[in-house]
Amino acid sequence: MRCGIRRGRLLSGALTAILLTSGCGGASRGNANGVAHDRSPSASASVPHALPSDGALPLDPAVQGDATAFARAVLTIVWSVDGARDRTDQDPYLRAVPYFTPVYAAEVKRRQGTPLDERWRTHRVRMRLTLKQVPVEDDTLIEDTxxxxxxxxxxxxxxIGEDDWRAAMVRQVAYVFLARPRTGQPWRVSRIGTNND
Structure with a gap:
């Protein structure tokens, strides 16, 4: 059983932690301009490496109808920080608002963002993200309906910055809670949390 998730907290607390962490240069090279995704057989959908500059990534209706693909896509949006255009840790969340339930969207919009560390802007940092789906093992969570x-x-x-400057790596379990009014309608995110909240 996994313990420690607090469903009342936003994932952005974890995101804030990485954005305020000092980085270092060097180490191994990577794609500093995009987001790396899990290509394992468990991945039911891929998400483009770059998000559009004018708002939320338009998600295909088929993705919105697949709980796993949709959860992966929205989690990618909220973690896709772009130091060249984002000013706070709230900005990626605001791009994902169209995919939240009305209650969660209102909660996110009320939240005050934390400014990005100036180094994220100076180095034009983009988030490299890997998501691997794992079985839900917390027995306090209800089974899918x-x-x-x-x-x-x-x-x-x-x-990772355009000049290969690097922030500290974060590794944790993220939970995405989904809801929809009835079968056949698109999924929406009702909460995102982590085991570190």
Whole structure:
């Protein structure tokens, strides 16, 4: 059983931690301009490496109908920090608002963002993210129903600048809670949390 998730907290607390962590140069090279995704057989959908500059990534209706693909896509959006355009840790969340339930969207919009560390802007940092779906092992979470679902991912994230400057790596379990009014309608995110909240 996994313990420690607090469903009342936003994932952005974990995101804030990585954005305020000092980085270091060097180490291994990576794609500093995009987001790396899990290509394992468990991945039911891929998400483009770059998000559009004008808002939320338009998600295909088929993705919105698949709980796993949808959870992966929205988690990718909220962790896709871009030091060249984002000013706070709230900005990626605001891009994902169209995919939240009305209650969660209102909660996110009320939240005050934390400014990005100036180094993220100076180095034009993009988040490199890997998501690996793992079985939901917390027995306090309800099993999937036609209108409720929970997806759990092992999340590894690191901010990497265009000049290869690197922030500290974060590794944690992220939970995505999903809801929809009835079968056949698109899923929406009702909460995102981590085991570190």
């Amino acid at each position: 036609p209108t409720r679902a929970t997806r759990e991912f092992l999340l590894t994230a690191q901010g």
